[in-house]
Amino acid sequence: xxxxxxxxxxxxxxxxxxxxxxxxxxxxxxxxxxxxxxxxxxxxxxxxxxxxxxxxxxxxxxxxxxxxxxxxxxxxxxxxxxxxxxxxxxxxxxxxxxxxxxxxxxxxxxxxxxxxxxxxxxxxxxxxxxxxxxxxxxxxxxxxxxxxxxxxxxxxxxxxxxxxxxxxxxxxxxxxxxxxxxxxxxxxxxxxxxxxxxxxxxxxxxxxxxxxxxxxxxxxxxxxxxxxxxxxxxxxxxxxxxxxxxxxxxxxxxxxxxxxxxxxxxxxxxxxxxxxxxxxxxxxxxxxxxxxxxxxxxxxxxxxxxxxxxxxxxxxxxxxxxxxxxxxxxxxxxxxxxxxxxxxxxxxxxxxxxxxxxxxxxxxxxxxxxxxxxxxxxxxxxxxxxxxxxxxxxxxxxxxxxxxxxxxxxxxxxxxxxxxxxxxxxxxxxxxxxxxxxxxxxxxxxxxxxxxxxxxxxxxxxxxxxxxxxxxxxxxxxxxxxxxxxxxxxxxxxxxxxxxxxxxxxxxxxxxxxxxxxxxxxxxxxxxxxxxxxxxxxxxxxxxxxxxxxxxxxxxxxxxxxxxxxxxxxxxxxxxxxxxxxxxxxxxxxxxxxxxxxxxxxxxxxxxxxxxxxxxxxxxxxxxxxxxxxxxx
Numbered sequence: 070x071x072x073x074x075x076x077x078x079x080x081x082x083x084x085x086x087x088x089x090x091x092x093x094x095x096x097x098x099x100x101x102x103x104x105x106x107x108x109x110x111x112x113x114x115x116x117x118x119x120x121x122x123x124x125x126x127x128x129x130x131x132x133x134x135x136x137x138x139x140x141x142x143x144x145x146x147x148x149x150x151x152x153x154x155x156x157x158x159x160x161x162x163x164x165x166x167x168x169x170x171x172x173x174x175x176x177x178x179x180x181x182x183x184x185x186x187x188x189x190x191x192x193x194x195x196x197x198x199x200x201x202x203x204x205x206x207x208x209x210x211x212x213x214x215x216x217x218x219x220x221x222x223x224x225x226x227x228x229x230x231x232x233x234x235x236x237x238x239x240x241x242x243x244x245x246x247x248x249x250x251x252x253x254x255x256x257x258x259x260x261x262x263x264x265x266x267x268x269x270x271x272x273x274x275x276x277x278x279x280x281x282x283x284x285x286x287x288x289x290x291x292x293x294x295x296x297x298x299x300x301x302x303x304x305x306x307x308x309x310x311x312x313x314x315x316x317x318x319x320x321x322x323x324x325x326x327x328x329x330x331x332x333x334x335x336x337x338x339x340x341x342x343x344x345x346x347x348x349x350x351x352x353x354x355x356x357x358x359x360x361x362x363x364x365x366x367x368x369x370x371x372x373x374x375x376x377x378x379x380x381x382x383x384x385x386x387x388x389x390x391x392x393x394x395x396x397x398x399x400x401x402x403x404x405x406x407x408x409x410x411x412x413x414x415x416x417x418x419x420x421x422x423x424x425x426x427x428x429x430x431x432x433x434x435x436x437x438x439x440x441x442x443x444x445x446x447x448x449x450x451x452x453x454x455x456x457x458x459x460x461x462x463x464x465x466x467x468x469x470x471x472x473x474x475x476x477x478x479x480x481x482x483x484x485x486x487x488x489x490x491x492x493x494x495x496x497x498x499x500x501x502x503x504x505x506x507x508x509x510x511x512x513x514x515x516x517x518x519x520x521x522x523x524x525x526x527x528x529x530x531x532x533x534x535x536x537x538x539x540x541x542x543x544x545x546x547x548x549x550x551x552x553x554x555x556x557x558x559x560x561x562x563x564x565x566x567x568x569x570x571x572x573x574x575x576x577x578x579x580x581x582x583x584x585x586x587x588x589x590x591x592x593x594x595x596x597x598x599x600x601x602x603x604x605x606x607x608x609x610x611x612x613x614x615x616x617x618x619x620x621x622x623x624x625x626x627x628x629x630x631x632x633x634x635x636x637x638x639x640x641x642x643x644x645x646x647x648x649x650x651x652x653x654x655x656x657x658x659x660x661x662x663x664x665x666x667x668x669x670x671x672x673x674x675x676x677x678x679x680x681x682x683x684x685x686x687x688x689x690x691x692x693x694x695x696x697x698x699x700x701x702x
Contacts, residue, residue, distance in 0.1 A: 072171070072203050073168050073171060076164070076167060076168065076171065076203070076206060076207060076210060077164045077167075077168065079207070079210075079211070079515065080160070080163065080164050080167065080210045080211065080515075081160060081164065082515075082519075083211055083515035083516075083518045083519050083522075084160045084163075084219060084220065084518060084519075084522060085519070085522070086519060086522030086523040086526050087156060087160070087216075087219070087220040087518075087521075087522035087525070087526065088153050088156045088157055088160070089153075089156075089522075089526035089529075089530075089533050090152070090156055090220055090222075090522075090525060090526055090529055090533065091152050091529050091532040091533045091536055091575070092152060092155070092222060092223075092567075092575075092579075093221060093222075093223075093377040093378070093529070094221065094223060094376070094377040094378055095126075095223045096221070096222055096223040097377075097567040097573075097575075097578065098123065098125040098126050099116070099119065099123075099138075099141060099223065100145075100578045100579065101125045101567075101573065101578055102115075102116070102119070102122075102123050102124055102125050103115060103116060103142075103145065104577075104578060104581045105581055105582065106145075107145070107146065107149065107582045108146060109142055109143055109146035112142035112145060112146055113138075113139055113142045116138045116139075116141065116142055117135040117138060117139060118133060118135065118138075118323050118326075118327055119134075119138045120132045120133070120134070121133075121323065121324070121327035122327060130327075132273065133316075133319070133320040133323055133324070134226065134270065134271060134272065134273075135270050135319075136226070136267060136270035136271045137226030137227070137229075137230075137270075137271045137272070138226070140225060140226045140229060140271075141223070141225075141226065144158055144222070144225070149579075150536060150539075150540045150543070150579045150580060151540065152222070152533065152536060155222035155225075156220065156222055158222070158225055159219050159220060159221070159222055159224070159225040159228060160219060160220075162225055162228045162229050162232055163210070163218075163219045163228050164210070165232045165236075166228055166231050166232035166235055166469070167206050167209065167210040169232055169235035169236040169239050170206050170209065170235045170239075170469065170472070170473070171202060171203065171206045172239040172243070173235055173238050173239035173242055173473070174202035174205065174206065174473070174476055175199060175202055176239060176242035176243050177242060177424075177428065177476070177477055177480060178195055178198045178199060178202065178480060180242060180424050181422070181424055181425055181477065181480040181481055181484055197483075197497065197500055197501070198479075198480055198483060198500070200504050201476065201479065201500050201503065201504045202476060203504075204503070204504040204505075204507040204508050204511070205472050205475070205476050205507060206472070207507070207508060207511040208472070208507040208508070208510055208511040208514070209468060209469060209472050210511070211511040211512075211514040211515040211518060212364050212367065212468065212511075212514050213367050213370045213381075213514045213517040213518050213521065214363060214364040214367075214370060214381055214461065214464050214468070215364070215461070215462065215464050215465040215468060216379060216381075216461075216518050216521055216522075217378065217379040217381065217461045217462045218461075218462035218464075218465040220379070220522065220525075221378070221379070221462065224462055226271055226272075227271075227272060227462065227465070227466075228465070229267075229271060230268050230271035230272040230274075230275060231465060231466050231469060233264045233265070233267045233268035233271065233275075234264075234265075234268055234275075234278055234435075234466075235469070236261075236264045237261045237262075237264035237265045237268070237278075237282055238261075238282070240257045240258075240260045240261040240264065241257070241258070241261045241282065241285065241286060241289065243257055244257050244258070244289065258286060258305065261282065261286070262308060262309065265278060265279045265282050265309060265312060266279075266312050269312045269313065269315075269316050270316060273442070274435070274438060274439055274442065275312075275316075276312065276313035276316060276317075277434070277435065277438050278435060279309050279310070279312040279313055280309060280310055280313060281431050281434060281435065282309055283305065283306045283307075283308070283309025283310055284306065284309075285427055285431060286302075286305045286306070286309065287302035287303065287305050287306040288302070288427065290302040290305055349444065352444045352448050352449075353440065353444060355383065355457060356440050356443065356444055356448070356457065356463075356467075357440070358383075358386075359383055359384075359457055359458075359463075359464060360440075360463065360464040360467035360468055360471070361467065361468065361471045362386060362403070363383065363384040363386065363464075364464060364468050365399050365402055365403055365510070366384060366386055366395075366396070366399045367395070367399075367510055367513045367514040367517055368393065368395035368396065368399070368513055368517075369384055369386070369396075370384070370517055372521050372524070372525075374525065374528055375455065375459055376459075378459055378460075379461065379521065379525060380455070380458050380459050380461065381458055381461035381464075382458045383454070383457065383458055386399075395510075395513060398506050398509055398510060399510065401502070401506055402503065402506050402507065402510065405499050405502060405503045405506070406475050406503070408499060409475065409478060409479040409482055409496070409499055409500070409503070410474075410475055410478045410479075412478075412482035412485075412486065412492075412496065413425070413477070413478025413479055413480070413481040413482040414478060415482075415485075416478075416481045416482050416484065416485030416486065417429070417478070417481050419485065420481075420485060422481055425477050425478065425480070425481045428473075428477050429474055429477055429478065432470045432473055432474045432477075433474070435466075435470055436467055436470045436471070436474075439466055439467060439470075440467065443463055447460060447463075479500065479503075482496055483496050483497070483500065531565060532565055532567075532575055535565045535575065535576060535595075535600075536575060536576070536579055538599070538600065539576055539579075539580060539593065539600075540579075540580075542593075542602065543580060543583055546591070547583070549590070551590055552583065552590055552591075553583060553584065553585035553588075553589045553590050553591070554580070554583055554584060554585070554589050554590065554591040554592070554593060555584055555585060555586050555589035555591075555592050555593070556574065556576050556577065556584070556592075556593050556594075556595075557592050557593070557594045558574060558595075560594055561594050561595035561596070562595060562596050562597045563595055563597070564595065565595070576593075588605075589605060590604065590605060591603065591604055591605070592605060
């Protein structure tokens with residue numbers, strides 16, 4: 070318990086600066102498409118098949134991840150404009166994945182190191198393996214190569230999938246090597262199945278994992294001495310194999326319902342079948358090095374801001390100077406890992422250890438499946454160096470599997486050689502040195518994570534501060550009768566925009582549910598040193614007109630789309646070039662066919678003909694000094 074608490078505290082402290090990051094990248098697309106939705110039920114109904122229903126930057130229509138987008142919907146329903154809640158959720162889920170990994174490793178120690186005579190394995194030797202497990206998980210939890218997977222709130226569903234995978238394996242391993250407490254074992258198997266079921270609907274690889282886990286569970290039940298040796302394992306395997314069948318059935322039904330999504334997916338017809346064998350081998354080497362070797366060199370990690378993503382460039386470890394103390398530690402870890410894995414593989418072959426063989430084989434299959442999906446998927450469709458470094462979160466799951474693989478073989482080597490005159494001291498010394506070096510590299514990695522969190526929080530400080538100040542104002546006034554607000558972007562000194570949205574103000578995206586462009590109670594104008602809030606006199610406006618809102622604007626949303634304010638709502642409008650096509654969304658027929666420039670000019674003409682009401686700032690003051698001006702990126 071103390072080690073788990075220490076692990077959680079250290080990880081949260083390392084990621085503390087990252088809590089100041091605002092939404093980034095694809096998260097803006099999700100928020101734009103759900104701009105007028107706030108309740109959990111309506112969000113789930115609109116986004117359970119988001120890859121096939123999205124209008125902003127459509128793509129990935131072949132993917133069906135209802136649980137992943139259900140998590141994003143739940144976060145929006147709970148946290149709303151509070152980006153800290155989104156960020157903290159990602160860190161907490163990462164902590165849960167690390168704790169599940171630690172529990173799995175401790176269960177593996179009990180499985181792998183079991184003997185016919187329990188006293189044959191000294192307690193201090195098991196304690197040594199528990200220390201190694203803590204060091205490995207600490208190294209993984211504080212690895213700077215996977216920072217993007219944790220701090221990008223749009224990826225929390227992926228981390229939840231990895232947590233489900235490790236939890237399911239830990240629950241299965243917790244059944245223990247004996248037959249005792251059959252009711253407890255039954256509950257653990259059910260919980261493992263539930264975790265696998267959640268993983269299937271979070272990420273496509275969950276189907277492969279469910280089948281693998283079903284095979285391992287059936288094998289586990291088959292070796293037990295029960296009177297129903299044949300029926301129980303087969304039933305368990307069938308239940309796990311039912312999950313991919315259920316997923317594919319729902320996926321097929323949803324694909325039929327949203328078939329039009331495949332017509333607008335720009336990458337739908339991209340094929341990876343024409344790649345050469347040499348290209349495949351080259352990409353496999355790159356992917357393997359990026360996900361298993363480069364994470365062992367945290368002192369060499371560099372970061373770049375590329376399109377609101379934290380890019381972790383590929384590392385040429387052979388070109389790095391070896392005289393640096395951190396490089397010496399990293400290369401020593403590489404050597405010790407290779408040595409212990411070789412000894413462990415020899416021990417497995419000599420003893421025919423079924424536990425280590427099955428576990429290691431399962432992790433190799435999962436790693437291979439994940440790598441193949443990424444190489445023939447993203448890396449083939451987007452064949453560039455950036456495709457890997459710009460998607461650095463790919464390294465999370467492979468690194469987790471590599472840590473489990475090395476740890477399992479180390480345990481096998483320790484069990485086989487611990488009583489031999491030469492092998493025992495060598496293995497124990499290697500484990501002690503490896504544990505110390507991994508803790509040292511974890512400390513260095515935590516320092517790098519803290520640094521990159523501060524750096525990118527500073528880069529996005531303007532967006533974060535604007536959202537926090539407006540959010541504080543909304544929270545303090547939302548209880549007022551008839552509360553509504555509007556943003557006067559036309560007379561603002563600056564407009565905080567979302568880069569992915571290419572012109573859509575972040576305040577419009579986040580606070581749309583409180584906005585009224587026709588008769589708002591408050592009007593917010595952004596100034597160089599902050600923002601001003603003016604209270605309007607309600608009830609004195611001469612009637613509301615859908616054709617003449619007080620604040621109307623047409624903003625560039627994405628290539629091929631515009632965000633149009635009409636009737637107090639915002640609509641994503643598909644366009645061809647600069648001409649609005651007849652296939653518009655929520656547009657009045659009189660607007661069809663007009664160019665964007667013509668529409669803007671008409672709105673400005675209507676607005677200029679109409680006298681503006683005087684603002685009443687009595688008792689409201691100004692929020693000009695609520696935050697210090699921050700230079701843009």
